[in-house]
Amino acid sequence: MTDEPTGRNLDGDAPVAETVVETAEATITEDAELERSIGLSGGLAIGIGTMIGAGIFVFPGLAGGEIGAAAAASFAVGGVIALLVALPTSELATAMPRSGGGYYFISRGLGTLPGTVIGLSLWLGLVFATAFYLVGLGFYALDALAQVGITVGAAPGAIVSAIAVVAGVAFTVLNVTGTENAAKLQNGIVALLLSMLVAFLGFGLLEAFGFVAVDTPPGEAVDVWEAVPILSVAALVFTSYLGFAQVATVAGEMKDPGRNLPLAMVGSVLIVTVLYVLTIFVATNVFKRDALLAAGETAMVEVGRALLGPAGALVIIAGGLLATMSSANASILSTSRAIYGVSKDALLPQRASRINLRYGTPHVALGMAGGPVIVLAATRQVQLLAEVASFLHLIMYGLMCVALVAIRRDRPEWYDPDFVVPGGPVIPVLGALASFGLIAFMNPLSIAVGVAVIAVTAGWYFYYARDIELKGAL
Amino acid sequence: MTRVLVPVAVLDGGGVSPGLMSLLGTVDVTVLGYHVLPEQTPPDQARLQFEERATSALDDLSQEFRAAGGAADHRLVFTHDRQQTIQRVAGEVDADAFAVTGTTGDVDRILVSLSGDVDVDRILSFVEALIGGRDIGVTLVLAGGSQAPGDDVTDAATSEGTDAADAADPRLEAAVGRLREAAIAVNTVVARDRSAFDALIDAVPDHDAVVMGERAPSFRSFVLGDESERVATASVGPVLVVRDRRDSDGADGADAGETAASDE
Numbered sequence A: 001m002t003d004e005p006t007g008r009n010l011d012g013d014a015p016v017a018e019t020v021v022e023t024a025e026a027t028i029t030e031d032a033e034l035e036r037s038i039g040l041s042g043g044l045a046i047g048i049g050t051m052i053g054a055g056i057f058v059f060p061g062l063a064g065g066e067i068g069a070a071a072a073a074s075f076a077v078g079g080v081i082a083l084l085v086a087l088p089t090s091e092l093a094t095a096m097p098r099s100g101g102g103y104y105f106i107s108r109g110l111g112t113l114p115g116t117v118i119g120l121s122l123w124l125g126l127v128f129a130t131a132f133y134l135v136g137l138g139f140y141a142l143d144a145l146a147q148v149g150i151t152v153g154a155a156p157g158a159i160v161s162a163i164a165v166v167a168g169v170a171f172t173v174l175n176v177t178g179t180e181n182a183a184k185l186q187n188g189i190v191a192l193l194l195s196m197l198v199a200f201l202g203f204g205l206l207e208a209f210g211f212v213a214v215d216t217p218p219g220e221a222v223d224v225w226e227a228v229p230i231l232s233v234a235a236l237v238f239t240s241y242l243g244f245a246q247v248a249t250v251a252g253e254m255k256d257p258g259r260n261l262p263l264a265m266v267g268s269v270l271i272v273t274v275l276y277v278l279t280i281f282v283a284t285n286v287f288k289r290d291a292l293l294a295a296g297e298t299a300m301v302e303v304g305r306a307l308l309g310p311a312g313a314l315v316i317i318a319g320g321l322l323a324t325m326s327s328a329n330a331s332i333l334s335t336s337r338a339i340y341g342v343s344k345d346a347l348l349p350q351r352a353s354r355i356n357l358r359y360g361t362p363h364v365a366l367g368m369a370g371g372p373v374i375v376l377a378a379t380r381q382v383q384l385l386a387e388v389a390s391f392l393h394l395i396m397y398g399l400m401c402v403a404l405v406a407i408r409r410d411r412p413e414w415y416d417p418d419f420v421v422p423g424g425p426v427i428p429v430l431g432a433l434a435s436f437g438l439i440a441f442m443n444p445l446s447i448a449v450g451v452a453v454i455a456v457t458a459g460w461y462f463y464y465a466r467d468i469e470l471k472g473a474l
Numbered sequence B: 001m002t003r004v005l006v007p008v009a010v011l012d013g014g015g016v017s018p019g020l021m022s023l024l025g026t027v028d029v030t031v032l033g034y035h036v037l038p039e040q041t042p043p044d045q046a047r048l049q050f051e052e053r054a055t056s057a058l059d060d061l062s063q064e065f066r067a068a069g070g071a072a073d074h075r076l077v078f079t080h081d082r083q084q085t086i087q088r089v090a091g092e093v094d095a096d097a098f099a100v101t102g103t104t105g106d107v108d109r110i111l112v113s114l115s116g117d118v119d120v121d122r123i124l125s126f127v128e129a130l131i132g133g134r135d136i137g138v139t140l141v142l143a144g145g146s147q148a149p150g151d152d153v154t155d156a157a158t159s160e161g162t163d164a165a166d167a168a169d170p171r172l173e174a175a176v177g178r179l180r181e182a183a184i185a186v187n188t189v190v191a192r193d194r195s196a197f198d199a200l201i202d203a204v205p206d207h208d209a210v211v212m213g214e215r216a217p218s219f220r221s222f223v224l225g226d227e228s229e230r231v232a233t234a235s236v237g238p239v240l241v242v243r244d245r246r247d248s249d250g251a252d253g254a255d256a257g258e259t260a261a262s263d264e
Helices: A040-057 A059-095 A102-110 A112-147 A156-177 A183-208 A227-241 A243-249 A257-286 A289-344 A363-379 A382-410 A426-439 A444-464 B018-026 B043-068 B082-092 B120-131 B170-181 B196-203 B219-224 B227-235 B249-256
Strands: A026-028 A033-035 B003-009 B028-036 B072-079 B097-100 B109-113 B137-143 B158-161 B186-191 B209-213 B239-242
Touching: A033 B043, A033 B082, A040 A059, A040 A112, A040 A183, A040 A227, A040 A243, A040 A257, A040 A289, A059 A102, A059 A227, A059 A243, A059 A257, A059 A289, A059 A382, A059 A426, A102 A112, A102 A243, A102 A289, A102 A382, A112 A156, A112 A289, A112 A363, A112 A382, A112 A444, A156 A289, A156 A363, A183 A257, A183 A289, A227 A257, A227 A382, A227 A426, A243 A257, A243 A289, A243 A382, A257 A289, A289 A363, A289 B043, A363 A382, A382 A426, A382 A444, B003 B018, B003 B043, B003 B082, B018 B043, B018 B120, B018 B209, B028 B043, B028 B082, B043 B072, B072 B082, B097 B227, B109 B120, B109 B196, B120 B170, B120 B209, B120 B239, B137 B170, B137 B196, B170 B186, B186 B196, B196 B227, B209 B227, B227 B239
Parallel strands: A033 B072, B003 B028, B003 B097, B028 B072, B109 B137, B109 B209, B137 B186, B209 B239
Antiparallel strands: A026 A033, B097 B239, B158 B186
């Protein structure tokens, strides 16, 4: 096994390789240094900021509408799977703190074909996820309009699509032209959201245990406490757990990666899991299944209204807008890292990682993220978008766990993680089984779309990058 | 040897004015070429595209510094956070001061601020090394609210003079004595009722560069921006910020790693 990637792609470009020294504060290459500037709070903000938009503000209505209070179990299952994957990911990330995250680990651990498939489907998975967040944003914006008295008559669906598309265009343009660092803003938004949620959930829990009484509307349908529906809802809502892998895509920029990467990934999964389960508990305590089903994507607004009156509804609407925006923004950010990681290894034309001189932003990569996002957002297919995003991520998660087992067995010289998952192969094997297993509970259409995406990316490998060898290279 | 870190926005047309270059001729220089990237851009990606151009610009710059007198080397950093990069590299090369580049011609007279809680001893040694026997005059500025020990001067009037006689502050007197001993022409400005920043900016005319001490980040610097940056903006000329290492001397020695082990 060599330490250097080899081979050339169809354009005759070879992967860019060099020896670098990683310190806690910077990556030192031969002639230059790359500052690590994202701290633990920044990492947690990326993880949590990506996740809570979906899990708290979009899914409770859909998941609670299907199986009632049992949806709490679905979220718990999702959290356990995410944790089983977050631990192996942490080990890989501390050994290879590079841009590209999951793509990098899999291409080095398992070889170029899986690497290409995952690198490209990480990009496309993020595209599906971003489109999903934007559609969520559209639904919240519609509710916000209704709240201020503007009622949309004929085609509310078209309005949601329009808002999602406009937001998608705006995010892409802002990311290409914006040179202000939005990271501090993101941290602030996440802190604000967390405090709003803690207050809201605290009140909801007081109500649930009878310390405070509000009128909860009566409902008929009962909760569905059965394994298959719970797992199938878990597969749907798994999109609410995609954020921790986004932390890995900025691994190259994290300060003290040996400590901060595991803390940020595992910490953000634990925090959001608790919040999700509590949210479902509160939501299903206020509304029965059929009421949640009727309220749909923005059911949480009705929950807020029932608990705290119009002010509660307003808080949830504001929170929903902020959270879906922060999810979409964080995802676009990691998409550009994903594309860069792949094109650096010559699996995509190097044009894809061009930076424009005027703004210093990777406009081609951002366009490759924003363009398809806008098209997908227009479809307004919340469930399909969410499940395809989950499907593509779950494949990556499963393969990351496999990569960990493989790389531990091969033990390249450079493999020296700061964080080691305890228990030998148990956790990565369970993580892989759970990730692949959850796919089986998805909607057949989502699986078909996901498989098609994978097939296209594999085709791209055979067409463009067949000669490139990345396995075992650092 | 005294070392100064000169950060330069190497790809954004940042340069070093001839005046600053010759002023720094008496000391060693590390040119820190940096390029700040928006967070959408992985620093590594920018490196692949811009490294060659940046390195050749830095080679030229350090060549010019060497021609001006002292030893010079360079570092190149791609970063999201300029301040963090300057602090890190300044620590790693064990720099005594870092520059905020501004425009100036030949330097005849420099302004040295001793206001506030700064490491006066270090600032003075730095000024001595910087002037290095050349015919460059110094004006010391001390503004009100100074926390110098034994600061019992209650007169709130602004006094200005070319003599140390009306500077009743013991810290200032000691400083004047020390610089005169090194054969440096010294003036003083005492502004009891002004803030350190205002006093410094008021005194800027007729001076070509500013030397000031580094201060701990405060609420003020959080809201208004770093003090040295504000001085540089207001004074147009270059600013040399002497690093405060009173707390971290031991740690720095260990980091420098050169003779630390044999010293202990």
